[in-house]
Amino acid sequence: MEELLRRSEKLTTVGQLAAGVAHEIRNPLTTLRGFLQLQLETSKLNTRHIDIMLTELDRINLIVGEFLILAKPQATRFEDKDIRFILGDVISLLDSQAHLCNIVFDPLFCKEDCSISCEENQLKQVFINVLKNAMEAMPQGGQIRIEVTRYGDKEVSVSIMDEGIGIPDEMISKLGDPFFTDKDTGTGLGIMVSQRIIQSHQGTMEIRSTVNVGTTVTITLPLKRDKE
Numbered sequence: 001m002e003e004l005l006r007r008s009e010k011l012t013t014v015g016q017l018a019a020g021v022a023h024e025i026r027n028p029l030t031t032l033r034g035f036l037q038l039q040l041e042t043s044k045l046n047t048r049h050i051d052i053m054l055t056e057l058d059r060i061n062l063i064v065g066e067f068l069i070l071a072k073p074q075a076t077r078f079e080d081k082d083i084r085f086i087l088g089d090v091i092s093l094l095d096s097q098a099h100l101c102n103i104v105f106d107p108l109f110c111k112e113d114c115s116i117s118c119e120e121n122q123l124k125q126v127f128i129n130v131l132k133n134a135m136e137a138m139p140q141g142g143q144i145r146i147e148v149t150r151y152g153d154k155e156v157s158v159s160i161m162d163e164g165i166g167i168p169d170e171m172i173s174k175l176g177d178p179f180f181t182d183k184d185t186g187t188g189l190g191i192m193v194s195q196r197i198i199q200s201h202q203g204t205m206e207i208r209s210t211v212n213v214g215t216t217v218t219i220t221l222p223l224k225r226d227k228e
Ligand code: ADP
Pocket: 129, 133, 134, 137, 162, 164, 165, 166, 167, 175, 176, 180, 181, 182, 183, 185, 186, 187, 188, 189, 190, 191, 192, 215
């Protein structure tokens, strides 16, 4: 419980976020400007420069894209959906990529109905973010267990367990900070965006990890309530 409290307290304010975004976007923009200036002054832009420019443009696009998912309140429509079907779709979406990385998804879904009131695309984004992190943590391949468990009439939980590199204790408290990443091409936005989406669904997200053993992310959401 304490852990959950701490997590929701951590959600950053809009101002802090905006400053972070500005900073992260300014770096690639500076590179782009530098190369264009070089071209103007010397006409010496080569394919290597252009490759870097494209990479930097992709990075801006990626960062802006992650925020677009959050910034569409008008488009949000909550509908009743069974979370097992949402997960099934996400698993098929990532299956071929997983196969290429020697990763096997091992779903274990409960038999009962697990309908929740949700914005399907946002929840898909959450599961994509979490599964991608799990895959990226297993460069040698392995198994990712995906469990769906229904608790009475109240809640359903989804646990995603990988056998990856794990997260050192001193890093755990930084998870969910915008732009916190240890990957060369990471944005460090996946967990933050996911936490916000889960929070807007009145749910919780918990991360437990042991270095060199693996990480378990557990997302708990309220079940749809039957009409009175
Ligand atoms: P990104 O994936 O772009 O780095 P995220 O917000 O998705 O950003 O994750 C932030 C960081 O948390 C990652 O860079 C990684 O260090 C750590 N992390 C998240 N999930 C896992 C996992 N399943 N196993 C190991 N480390 C993880």
